[in-house]
Amino acid sequence: MDYPYQCDGMLTLECQTPNQPLLNKQDANDLTAMVAKDLNAVLKIDGQTALVFCGAAYATEQLLQPKFPIQDSITQYASAAFQGELNTDQVLSIGADKGHMPVGLKPDPAQQNLVHLPFCLYTHDRELAARFEATLMHKGMVSPPTYQKLSELINATINHANYMSYLDLVAMMHNHFEQLGLSHLWQIIEAALVNDTPKKALVTDTHNHFYLVDHLLFTPYFSWAQFKQYFTASTPQNYINWLMAQRLSLSAFSVHGLEIKAFRAESWPIQGDKVCLGSFENQRIKQAYWMHTVKAPESAPDKVIYYEDVQAGVVAVSVPVADKHNAVYYPITPQGIQLIQQEIKQIMNTGSNHNQEKTALPFDKYSDWLL
16 A cells, blocks of 8 residues: 555544444445545545545544554555555445454443544545645534434434544644643643654642653652652642542543553652663552551551541551551552552461451541651
């Protein structure tokens, strides 16, 4: 396949209720023919152009991932289908076989009102490629026949249906994150999407630190003791604010395909000449939680304590260990709590002297026991 320009786009549907259509081969073929007609009318396609349309709907987060894996898979199938002179400038549809899409095109389950059916245009026409990015979203409302066909195929009420490019979707998400007051997070995600060699550092007002290199997102995790030491005059509420922002940020990064690499902040701040992947990797936390040991306060009960916050839930868990010390566990992911509980169970089963009682205490009132 030898086309100098690839135009990545999608048919975007906003339904009245969550919907994720998956079309069989025949339905995908019928819809593709109508989409090709719509695109030809909007873009004035004049030969030397091929189209591949995917008859499955994807959530925004699955499409907007580093290196755009869905579009890459579509191009791989196009390259196989459009070999030879007789197969150039064709229209190809990709549909489901017995409810399953081909390898690389499986939609992640989503419960969203806004979904997208992706396509690729391959062309020799430079002006067409320019029109695609400049005008598709503004002029790309689906035609009435296509709208009617879509309504029949997915059996749902469609509020809006229009064509847009990937860059249109990136811009739309930029505005969405900005409206939520999370534009700083989108800076990281967008850099991973649109830059050839993404590299970006971000520090927030709540002391969250993020370092993006390609699709890898490095971030330090602080214990409450470290946080209080590194950021002077910090209160327990400051730590909760950091923790809530950290969890929200990593959730957003993860669903957009960034690989999270949390690391221990053994010393802080990081000196400029030490900001390198090697130092991050050496301190990386490879589990869904991490642990450090503190001296057990004399006033603290000799039992397992869950330190909790009304907003954040479990902040930390302390477990009595040898020599009047406590092992303090900090969950990093939602699965971390369960794994910490498994670890505690093993500790209790192997030590006859360990007190297996446990209690929950408010973090803000008893945070000094974790220092």
